[in-house]
Amino acid sequence: MSVILASKSAARRAVLDGAAVVYEAVIAGVDEDAVKVEMLANGAGPRDVAEALAERKALVVSLARPGLVIGADQTLDLDGKLYDKAPDLHSAGTRLKVLRGKTHRLHSAVVVARDGVPIWREVVTATLTMRDFSDAFLETYLATEGEAALGSVGCYRLEGPGAQLFSRIEGDYFAILGLPLMGLLDLLRQHGEIPA
Numbered sequence: 001m002s003v004i005l006a007s008k009s010a011a012r013r014a015v016l017d018g019a020a021v022v023y024e025a026v027i028a029g030v031d032e033d034a035v036k037v038e039m040l041a042n043g044a045g046p047r048d049v050a051e052a053l054a055e056r057k058a059l060v061v062s063l064a065r066p067g068l069v070i071g072a073d074q075t076l077d078l079d080g081k082l083y084d085k086a087p088d089l090h091s092a093g094t095r096l097k098v099l100r101g102k103t104h105r106l107h108s109a110v111v112v113a114r115d116g117v118p119i120w121r122e123v124v125t126a127t128l129t130m131r132d133f134s135d136a137f138l139e140t141y142l143a144t145e146g147e148a149a150l151g152s153v154g155c156y157r158l159e160g161p162g163a164q165l166f167s168r169i170e171g172d173y174f175a176i177l178g179l180p181l182m183g184l185l186d187l188l189r190q191h192g193e194i195p196a
Contacts, residue, residue, distance in 0.1 A: 002067035003193050006057040010151065011159075012072055012179045019181060021194060026065065028057035032073075036082065046077035050109040051123050058113035068191060069113045074178045076153040077105040085153050089142055092155040096141075096165070099154065101132040103168075106154065108175040110184055120187050124180040126171025128154075133165060141165070152178070 003023040005016060016023055032053055039049050050073045058071025076083040078099065086092040106128065111121040133141075141161060142149060149155045149162075156162025158169070158176050174181035188194045 004061055004065055004067050004069045006061040006069050006071045009178055011177050015174055015177055015179045015181055026061050028060045030056045030060055046075040046082040047107040047123060049082060050075040050107040054109035055111040055118055058111045059116055062113035063116040072110045072179050074106055074108045077107060083153055086150055086155050092149045093142055095155050096138055099130050103129040106176055108178055108180050110180050112187060122180050122183045124172050124175035126176045128166055129168040130165050131167035
């Protein structure tokens with residue numbers, strides 16, 4: 001058996017690397033925007049979108065490759081509205097001003113599939129409150145982070161300078177990074193992919 005991560009996310013790869021999980025990363029090629037548009041039009045919420053995208057990624061790759069395929073996705077939920085990754089630094093600044101002084105949720109979903117069938121899933125939600133930072137701080141933050149700010153839906157890396165944006169964080173650290181890990185490690189142990 002083998003483990004495949006159906007993701008191009010550097011943060012998710014870093015989580016698995018840090019946990020010493022041996023895996024292969026494969027890009028799923030799912031049209032995420034189309035899935036989001038369709039689901040939101042049908043009344044789905046941000047949590048449901050994260051789970052559906054994680055499942056879609058896992059299924060697409062598991063139909064083509066043997067082994068345990070990990071699909072993951074994360075959505076940012078501010079008052080029930082889903083936010084996507086910012087396309088550029090100007091948009092990131094605008095996004096952070098919207099989030100400033102408010103509490104948002106990150107829904108991180110992970111689905112594991114084998115032979116085109118989901119065999120395990122988990123959605124973990126973290127609640128994060130941004131402090132009411134100054135415009136000067138925001139300008140410095142974006143200059144420091146640069147393009148790295150565009151790698152997450154919230155325009156921050158909690159494992160980097162983004163930690164300074166927050167006044168309160170509740171929830172699983174790995175879920176905030178985009179890959180809930182504890183349950184996934186249990187599953188990999190059950191299937192003999194990592195030592196018990």
